[in-house]
Amino acid sequence: MSNQSSITLNIVDPGTNGVTCQSQSGCFTPINVKVKVGTKITWVNKSKLAHTIVAVQGQDIAQPKAASQIFDSKKQIASGDSFTYTVTDAAYNFNSDTHRVLYYCSIHPDMVAQLVITK
Numbered sequence: 001m002s003n004q005s006s007i008t009l010n011i012v013d014p015g016t017n018g019v020t021c022q023s024q025s026g027c028f029t030p031i032n033v034k035v036k037v038g039t040k041i042t043w044v045n046k047s048k049l050a051h052t053i054v055a056v057q058g059q060d061i062a063q064p065k066a067a068s069q070i071f072d073s074k075k076q077i078a079s080g081d082s083f084t085y086t087v088t089d090a091a092y093n094f095n096s097d098t099h100r101v102l103y104y105c106s107i108h109p110d111m112v113a114q115l116v117i118t119k
């Protein structure tokens with residue numbers, strides 16, 4: 001997947017594929033994706049609820065704090081809508097030891113997923 005120039009990730013309702021928004025592994029599907037700098041990511045909201053997509057400071061998923069300078073959908077993504085972000089060097093360097101960026105939904109903070117960024 002890391003060599004694709006664009007990928008699509010889905011946001012799905014609880015129960016689909018056995019996942020649930022009540023757990024940290026819910027809704028963002030897949031929850032762990034390897035991407036290269038320059039890859040265009042499109043998240044498609046296939047769930048019935050509106051969500052946001054916001055990068056998280058550091059690796060603390062228990063009390064996620066927004067890192068809006070990395071990426072932030074800013075507004076709610078309604079059911080059927082999508083949000084697009086192209087992976088930057090800033091994201092690659094954000095957690096310089098791991099090159100991982102966590103992100104979450106600020107409306108449902110248990111929705112957490114991860115990008116593993118390569119060059």
Ligand SMILES: [Cu+2]
Binds near residue numbers: 049050052105106108
């Ligand atoms: Cu949400």
